[in-house]
Amino acid sequence: MALFGKFTKKINTALVPSTVLPTILEALTKAGFRPTRDTEIRIEYKNEGYFCYFCYREDDPEFLLVMATFERSSFEDKELSLLHRACDKTNYDQKVGKAYIDEAGDVVFTVETFLMAGTPIDSLSLRMSSALVSTIAYYHRTLRQLAEEEATGTGGSEHGATQLPPSGSLPS
Template identity: 50%
Template sequence: MPISVLDKFLERGGATFTPSTVLPTILEVLAQEGYCPQRDGQMRIIYKNKGNPCYFFYREDDPEFLLAQASFKPDGYRDVDELLLHKVCSRTNATQEAGKAYIDEEGGLTFTVESFILPDTPLAPLTLHMCRALEMTLAFFHRTLREVTEEQKAEKGDADTSTTLLPPLGSLPS
């Protein structure tokens, strides 16, 4: 059985947290910041950030990996061409260092921020950093979607970009 990075540090006595404290710490940090998080099962915390449903996933059997995620059903994007969404995801992924955007099998959008938790990693600042990185990825994606849509309209000679089918700036369909 392969030895994990965390196991190597535990052998040296360098760990400052135990896997069982990760989700409770994240829950407490998010609550202190006013996100009203809820624990959903053994691996997930749900919270809303600017109205967008977001999640932290953590498994004690994979204690070195933490995932922050926001997912949106395809319904909110049914009026947006799938190739355009792929283009925007590509731009987002090429530009954003921490966050990534994906289109899932059903056509929904998933945004992620991933991190390794090494011993001595302060969980509170990491939680806030991941939360903010996810928020910035969502905002960047939405801004890029609006820009690419307007570029395509301009290429087609449609000068009126005010009639876009996109949601208002700063929000994503749920």
């Protein structure tokens, strides 16, 4: 019966919103980053040369986000449609990290999660940070690959579909 009690005993692991950002700040510091809390809801730090931000609002205590933004000028030599295609492929292949183009044309990368009671915020935040950097690296590799395919004319559907003939008629 003692074994059963071990799994059914309620443990008070309530999420305390006021401790989330301080816990993340401490975890990032211990991991060797030099984070700063630059606003009431945000922590800024640098990871592998990228400026990253954890965002958390106590009035939305179950949602945590880490993000990095690249200004459009970082990709000025790339067509917007190519950036969107790289975002689409990244979002399809990366299950946790996402990429999108914001209204200013900047490329934004995010990793988001819902926080549940008992969630180990410190290890979760480090994992989210790692996933963000991985997503950024994946996006850059994908963008490079798509640009090369476009330049050589080898791009297209990965599923072997043929393009419609120039006349617009259906292939026979």
